[in-house]
Amino acid sequence: MKLTQIQIDFFDVFGYLVMPQLFSPTEIDQIIDGFEWSILNHGGGDKHDGSNRTMFGGPIEHRSDMSALLDHPALKGLVGGLLGDDFNYCGGDGNYYTGNTGWHPDGNWGQLFAVKIAFYLDEVTSETGALRLIPGSHKPDHFIRQRQIDINKSMILFGFSPMDFPGNITIESQPGDIVIFNHDLYHASYGGGTRRRMFTMNCTRHAKTDEDLKTARQYLSIHSPGGYNIKTGAGMFYPTMIDTSNQERMKHLWQPIKIHDQLFPHLAREAI
Numbered sequence: 001m002k003l004t005q006i007q008i009d010f011f012d013v014f015g016y017l018v019m020p021q022l023f024s025p026t027e028i029d030q031i032i033d034g035f036e037w038s039i040l041n042h043g044g045g046d047k048h049d050g051s052n053r054t055m056f057g058g059p060i061e062h063r064s065d066m067s068a069l070l071d072h073p074a075l076k077g078l079v080g081g082l083l084g085d086d087f088n089y090c091g092g093d094g095n096y097y098t099g100n101t102g103w104h105p106d107g108n109w110g111q112l113f114a115v116k117i118a119f120y121l122d123e124v125t126s127e128t129g130a131l132r133l134i135p136g137s138h139k140p141d142h143f144i145r146q147r148q149i150d151i152n153k154s155m156i157l158f159g160f161s162p163m164d165f166p167g168n169i170t171i172e173s174q175p176g177d178i179v180i181f182n183h184d185l186y187h188a189s190y191g192g193g194t195r196r197r198m199f200t201m202n203c204t205r206h207a208k209t210d211e212d213l214k215t216a217r218q219y220l221s222i223h224s225p226g227g228y229n230i231k232t233g234a235g236m237f238y239p240t241m242i243d244t245s246n247q248e249r250m251k252h253l254w255q256p257i258k259i260h261d262q263l264f265p266h267l268a269r270e271a272i
């Protein structure tokens with residue numbers, strides 16, 4: 001799959017893209033099966049009672065068929081079309097969400113450095129936890145960023161609920177649809193139940209300049225197993241992701257592995 005120039009321009013201006021049914025019904029059934037197995041066996045999902053969010057790292061890294069998402073031609077075309085074909089895969093999180101997620105961006109990089117790929121595994125609507133976005137809020141000159149508005153306080157500040165913040169849109173979706181957004185874009189979710197199934201993959205540009213490398217190090221010092229003080233047994237990724245990787249997939253793994261090993265040598269595979 002190759003993105004059109006219109007899709008690339010849309011992503012640049014609004015900060016997100018929706019890809020309806022990027023995964024076929026058969027594929028998404030397998031992905032749901034892989035997610036459920038992973039969260040139940042590696043993510044604490046068996047203990048989820050709905051009182052709090054259950055979250056685990058590297059949701060695609062615990063089983064070989066899930067790790068192979070990184071080889072999926074349509075997904076690679078999507079991410080590669082935005083970040084370059086040599087993009088870095090940098091983990092993600094898998095969730096049984098409980099309740100609302102307040103407004104936040106995942107980063108403040110001031111450039112297109114990182115994207116989040118969101119998989120919603122059940123049908124979600126504006127009333128049941130669909131992703132909400134504020135298009136354009138990834139740009140450093142957006143009024144929310146310029147005026148440092150805390151959207152979650154909009155009732156006190158402006159007299160309306162955060163979910164009614166002007167200009168926000170809801171991405172209602174079916175399993176198989178994919179939303180990809182710039183980490184700097186403000187996003188939230190309202191009205192979900194107590195077991196809203198959703199997982200993400202994070203990807204960044206491959207660092208090529210000294211400045212990029214500095215940004216990549218900054219990114220991985222926070223958004224990585226080492227940043228969260230988690231032992232995967234193999235540093236940046238869980239072993240299955242690395243052990244089932246061919247040369248082609250390794251293009252997307254080697255740089256984060258190398259930087260993570262430099263930042264957190266005590267967590268590197270050889271050190272464990």
Ligand SMILES: O=C(O)CCC(=O)C(=O)O
Pocket residue numbers: 097100101106129130131187188189198200
């Ligand atoms: O679906 C949601 O709750 C929003 C997800 C989110 O905020 C995130 O992944 O950073």
